[in-house]
Amino acid sequence: MKEIILDGTDAGQRIDQALAARLAPDLSRGRIQTLLRMGAVSIDGRAVTEPKSKVPASGIVRIEMPAPDDPLPRPQDIALDIMFEDDELIVIDKPAGLVVHPGAGVPDGTLVNALIHHCRDSLSGIGGVKRPGIVHRLDKETSGVMVVAKTDHAHRLLSAAFASHGRDGALARRYLALCWGAPSRMKGTIDAHLGRASNDRTRRSVVPASRPDARHAVTHFAVEKRFPQRDAVAALIECELETGRTHQIRVHMNHIGHPLIGDAVYGAAFATKANRLPSPARDVAQAFSRQALHAHHLAFNHPASGERLSFTTPPPSDMAELIAAFETIDPA
Template sequence: MNDARPATLYGTLHTLSAEAPQAGMRLDKWLAECMPEISRSRLKVLIESGRVCLDDAAVTDAGRRLKGTEVCVLDIPVAQPADPEAEAIALDVVYEDDDLIVIDKPAGMVVHPAAGNYSSTLVNALLHHCGGSLSGIGGVRRPGIVHRLDKDTSGLLVAAKTDAAHQGLAEQFAAHSLTRAYRAVCWGVPMPRQGEIEGNIGRSPNNRKKMAIVERGGKPALTRYRVERAYGQTAALVECRLATGRTHQIRVHMTSIGHPLIGDPLYGRQTGRGKGLPAEARDRLTHFPRQALHAFLLGFLHPTTHEHLLFESKIPLDFNKLTSFLEGV
């Protein structure tokens, strides 16, 4: 049943073979029997994060029933120290009190430690800035973190200093009662120029690094968009407002209607983009170094005072340079 069991448990690929007696078993239950060193809950997380393949296809459903003829590959990441360290990293603090802190995050900064990024994250900076006064609800790896922005998305993010603030903010995120608006630059001009994009978002069955609109499973997602300015037929500046908050939601939804974000390395396939532009202009647009996405508006009820707070972030320099360039092409 277990074709190969590397000597070290973490940081390895494990290849297992399902046989006829396992036909009909749940994937997570079978893996738990094969790998008793790992808890079933941990295996479920690995499956849902796309780290399990059956016959070379990623599987994200822990309840998947086996045929009894599959070859399974389980990718277990390297274990890392649990506690992030405080680092003296400059932060653009928009607002701060005893309960929470609002940061204008630059593009390129990861929010919390994870595989491949165990230092220089927003969490490391917050631990230094706040002197340890961060909510513990997020766990040792994510103290104070109520929500995230992708590494290369810039803009506003709120973190909790107390457990009570964390709980209050988390309830607002769960109820989708906050105000969250983004500006994005996409390829082409969406039609109609104002509308809604719906579609359940889940892990892509073909690429574990990507999210996708899925027919089965996933979580409901709704994005409202409005074209603020069109740059010919080449691109558009779009305001997107989140009615839900799913991983990569704007990036996935805009791609689904044929208008991926400029600079998006994961969803913004560059083939055929910028047709009709001079080669130099097309090259500059296709090599914009990050997804053109900025969280410019964030509003919520203060979890302690119940005051309505609304913050707006200026568009960053690289984003402004991009739109200024598009004005001239």
């Protein structure tokens, strides 16, 4: 822990600037901003999480320094649902709730930890020690098919396929999403640039193409089912990605007015819709605690043989239960 007694010298300054000046060179301003957002900084026992907060005239600043992360992920015996494996790659059906690789606040218990235990030393090193073999990711609460490279050769070819996002025919990715309401068209394309949300750097939003951080994003969608068929309160949508941006499907579906059921980040304003559903759809929707998104299909060319590999997996039990509950809604 670091402790600073305020004496009025820094009063009125931004707290990140004042602490950076006092603690240089031990802590950079960027590191201090991270500690603030983590809730590791307090003044007189009250957490200060906003870097631009003003320093009071007096008080005691305490900074709780987190323990350093182990730089090398350790092997952990975490069950994997393996769909295919050979010397070049491994394909798994990732469960919802499993983080793909270690990161801030998630030092272990990830897919990478499970892969290191299962594959031992046979994972590609191109992704670095924190992301061995990882060529693409799924959000923590998104389930479905993932491929991981076991050789550097496979890693390079698979990364190239994901970089082109299927535009050259080498890759196909399709997702199933259960959303609120139903698009007016049975098929369509959402072509809208994505960038960081202005009020929350962890979120994405649709932004003008002229913005410096704007990234082109295209999602093709097809309505699989409407619940009920007339005056639908929800719909099962198949989404195919032409680009692969962070939270792309979640942001794009929210952009057209149909956020994913259970999405607390992009669909929070729709959460009360569950209260107006008939039972059992109401009870199941209220209890569903993640975005209803499943990566159900992945196809690509094998990096060694060139053989076309195709994998499809049904939604996991929680999402299957949600779909079944919506199917019970009386159209009358």
